[in-house]
Amino acid sequence: MKPAVLLPAVRAITGAGANWPESWQAVLAGRRRFTLPDSILPWLPPSLPVAAIADETWPGGPPPLTQRLSVLATMLAESLAGELRHILAQCPDARVSIVISTSHGESGAITEAVDAEWDGRAVAPDVWLSLLTERCAAAVAVRLDRVVAASCVSAACASGLVALGYARDLVEAGLCDVCLVIGADALSRVAFVGFRQVGATSKAGCRPFHQDRDGTTVAEGGAALLLVTAAVASRLDAGVSAGSEHVRVLGSATNCDARHVVEPTSAGITDAVRAALDEARVRPEEVSAVYWHGTGTRQNDEAEAAAAGDIFGVCPPGTSTKGVFGHAMGASAVLNLLAARETLRCGLLPPTAMLDAPAFPHLNIVAGQPALVPRGPVLVVALGFGGINSAVVLGHCLDTAS
């Protein structure tokens, strides 16, 4: 079985942009838009900046907190519906799966239940139901054709890469021909307070890998991509050109430190990266660029820097997109996959925003301007609470239409 192919059609909605091109340009420019969340999240402690999706990005205005995630996931899916229809027209026998990656789901429903209790209001039946049944993947599934399976996967902030690994397995095993992967999380009170409570939130906005980094910036956002079999990719190419260069998932690995609830270990990260590189049959020195998890917390960045030293010795150019996107949790790794795909396409690795005093010189983090990186596989790393480590290797593959 040839490795699954990541199609060029991707979508994203972030605090930095209403779509993927805008978001990518923002990352390249190190341009961020952090705001205070008070108008979105009621009854918060004194606020710290977040990366929120702009009000005008939501068609018809921002959705209620109880539906923010489902609306976001549905918007992303519907924006790819045209591409899916095209694929199904070209490949009438194709079957579609959906894998949604989310760190904590539609948690606005809990906020509404708690606030209604406090205010003496009734909670709408639909809100209660959303706490008892998985609505996000189902909401996306019913809007698309020929969906054979819809799953919602949670592996904390590593969810996006775990979802991609699962999607890759579904495609390569033959359980579907096309898999729509959506990573999404909405702002929530529990996440905002939770990150703050463990001292992981930045006061002025996150600065990954900076000497004076003081935490991450909680964010919301979503990103979507289509993974297909080599056969579907070739069929889609057939009418366009005789041969086409595809971005493929060369390797994927996930493990668990089984050590601490919120502290990562460099050994766990190292093992996950090495397993993904082994599967991809890529040597560390062949990696052209790395999208680190790079949350901007003291512990995360330190653990990744230690792992990088063990894995690479001399590190390839690396970056973190969270200085611009903030930490969009279940969406963060999917956003990095989209960015990695751009790096493979155009050779540019975006700078890490606000990085004027790097804490880990050996890590070779790009600062200031985008860097031109050599052609070669790109590594994406994601870490999640509970000691979950995940790594994915994306690479080029020149295929003939056969």
Added chain:
Amino acid sequence: MSGSGSGRVITLTRPIGIVAIGALFPPDTEPAVVRPGAPIERASGPLGDVSEWREGLRKRSQVPRARSGAFATVSAAVLGRSLLGVARTPDGCTAIGVAMASMSSTIGVAHRYESTGRHESWSVVDPFGFSNSLPSAIAAQMALTLGLRAFAVTFVGDLFAFFGALTFSALNLARAGQRCALVIGADEVTHVQRAALAGAGLDVASAAEREGASGLLLSSDSAAQAEWKLTVLGCGAADDPATCLPPDWRDVPVDWIASNGGLPPLRSATPAIVLARALAQGPARILVGVRDPLLGWWVCGCSRDE
């Protein structure tokens, strides 16, 4: 691979052994764990108050900071330990994955967290409340408790989620270096789930029966000597899955866990029980599935070594 109908069914090129099946439901304090082929019986009769049962399990579960987390973590960890005890994995191997299915288990944690913050102060909320409110916390805490270092992932949902977790595990075992995987569905019914059931107009009276955990230990290691193997996996959109099955499976009836009436919530712990029953009653091949008019169907097929 078969795919002539609306769905896809694959025959695993490397069949995965079902080493053990188990369940833990109140009022039992010890999990019932069997080798496939033996049924698992649930205790019958009224359950009453499960708080003592919970407290006893919590104390001996060894789940770190168990009070901060969902109780489903405790029941799943106690069950997981028993499942692993049935088949000693080769040479102390920790390359064991955990794939959970659970929907609402963490809403009690999130509710407590937000209620404390809103009613008292955000400065006194449980510092582990947020991490434990993530659905993945159940799988990650199990991995931490049992020292398992392969994947740890939670499929959010009920019956469909269990089949997702099963498929995730089987494909991982077939591809990667992991030797074993725990696939567990767990639910809990606290006052928050009860309020949600009542608020959504659903049956509250039988809610307590839905608390508990059940699951499987899968192995890709031939040394595990599992008599029954997970052989076939499939999913589809609509109509009859029989058209998608490999020809030699088409005469095997599907034991449907739920079908055509919408999926009842808090049923994550049901599929493994149904699977155990089917394996106990089945001749050499069985098919178990779940289907929904909107979401389609999943099936898994198991075969016994002749």
